[in-house]
Amino acid sequence: MANISDVAKRAGVSAMTVSRVLNSSGYVKTETRKRVVRAMEDLNYIPSGLARSLIQQRTYTLALVVPDITNPFFTTVARGMEDVARKNGYRVVLTNTDEDTNKETEYVHMCATIRADGVLIAPTGDASVVNLQLLSQQSIPFVLIDREVGGLEADLVKGDMVGAARQLIEHLIELGHHRIAAITGPRNNAASRDRLQGYQWALTQHHLPLADELIKEAVMTRQVDGRFVAELLALPDPPTAIFTANNFQCARALASLRQLGQRVPEDISIVSFDNSDPLCIMEPFITAAIQPAYDFGSLGTQLLLERIEGIHTAPQRIVLEASIVHRKSTQRR
């Protein structure tokens, strides 16, 4: 692999002149430039990003740290990030924590090792605070997406999940449901807490009782426990509607319902979050709160780039509205 002095030698100039051509900086005689360009082509020269980054103290690399790259929500975030990053001359490195705080630690460490210029991160939970501190220590700017971390002031782009959950539940209440189950994520995760809070507020405001047995705490990944639905239906006074807090929980709930011979929405209603996977247009039937995932990525990255350029100082909080999409998974009771 040719390096800069190979090119310089072949063009009969110094390395510095080659560097100038490379960066279109400083003056280079047109004729010299041509000779240099020719030499670069002859040698298939591609400059080393490593050497460049080492001296410039800039890698033009951003990292995206998400809990599950197979979740359509996060792949959409990734696209939003990618687009903004590319437009600004940055690369993106994707990483996947599997909702595991230790893996997250590893990846955050990696971000430091590769000297990423900034990190967009959907933290696994409140325990992520140590990982974020690591980034701060290394003075790597970061922006949180989707999830806050208890007691941490930082740039953030999230959805108004309390409000969205509340609307979903109120929709059910208006349809006459008052036994509404919730399958949500773990409580050490701010996104889950918000969604559950919206659920609780709606019930409380409408003077409906909160029943512990109607709340199931599931994981946010694909490995959602399949028994929750059966347990709910086995209750003495079973729910007539189910609220699920994400893509996977909803899919699993639907599968369980089908297995148990329950029809949606005739026998039971269901609402969810983020159920927007175009792959599932085949059954576009879940009434859901759709968050603007692409904007999470693009706005988050813009914030991050501003941080990197050192433009503003006070942490910014961007809260985006979700849109409630009424489809066919709910029915009057």
Place this chain on the structure above:
Amino acid sequence: MANISDVAKRAGVSAMTVSRVLNSSGYVKTETRKRVVRAMEDLNYIPSGLARSLIQQRTYTLALVVPDITNPFFTTVARGMEDVARKNGYRVVLTNTDEDTNKETEYVHMCATIRADGVLIAPTGDASVVNLQLLSQQSIPFVLIDREVGGLEADLVKGDMVGAARQLIEHLIELGHHRIAAITGPRNNAASRDRLQGYQWALTQHHLPLADELIKEAVMTRQVDGRFVAELLALPDPPTAIFTANNFQCARALASLRQLGQRVPEDISIVSFDNSDPLCIMEPFITAAIQPAYDFGSLGTQLLLERIEGIHTAPQRIVLEASIVHRKSTQRR
């Protein structure tokens, strides 16, 4: 951000000793080591991967270049790659070409710039050959997955798509279908060609006519043209079954059918490739050829790592069988 000589100074040793501790290479007195470790912790020292890679001429970074990271097939490939890479001390950088050969060129260039140690790539099509040559020029090992490139000898992991498509079509034929439509990908793409070939073989072997009007050439991404199905059904002698060549084509076909009031499988049967997205377990009803996507990633990466270590020399070809999963989208005619 602390560097190696900061640590050295604090520990009262030379940079070299710190390096030895870092790499557990050479002898360091236990006591000295302790002092060094202490200093590293005090300073939150994280060594620069840039400087390290520059001198070692190894980045321990692999790249995965796929046409669509939102396709569950490729996210599964990514997981397979990630797992093997991590186990061997390598990082993975994911990139997304959107089935666009120019974007692919950019990303391949990026692989060279960051001095990736190797590349796993599902090429966009036959035109990708120039991109692969670029890699060869830069002596960056690569392994093809899923798709061959016309006239290029290279390491490869793919599925037996001809065979799998043939089986799917034969299944339909056995059910009494003889007007079978095919919605496949572009012909400049080896994977599409294989699938179409399997379709054609099956028909030919069973002495059924090949009808051009039954073959629709779609894109492989989400943006599948929605009119194909309507066009097929508008034919004087419309098909009684449809074969789609990937996830997105199948989803779009199903949506169109539903819109047109066609029931599956009562009115029309449908079979597909790779329809294994767990998110769609809600309607697990497509009879499909499921390729071992995870193995594409893991085996491909193993091959790649062997290449990087320079273990073997003759290009290896690994062809994996798909499993035909009979579900509920087909019916006797």
Place this chain on the structure above:
DNA sequence: CTGAAAGCGCTAACAC
């Protein structure tokens, strides 16, 4: 067991 010198490939700062 530890250190000094050199250099990976590039560019910032200064000469000429």
Place this chain on the structure above:
DNA sequence: GTGTTAGCGCTTTCAG
């Protein structure tokens, strides 16, 4: 316009 020198942060090589 172009070249020289120095150094980014680390490791290799060789000395001690």
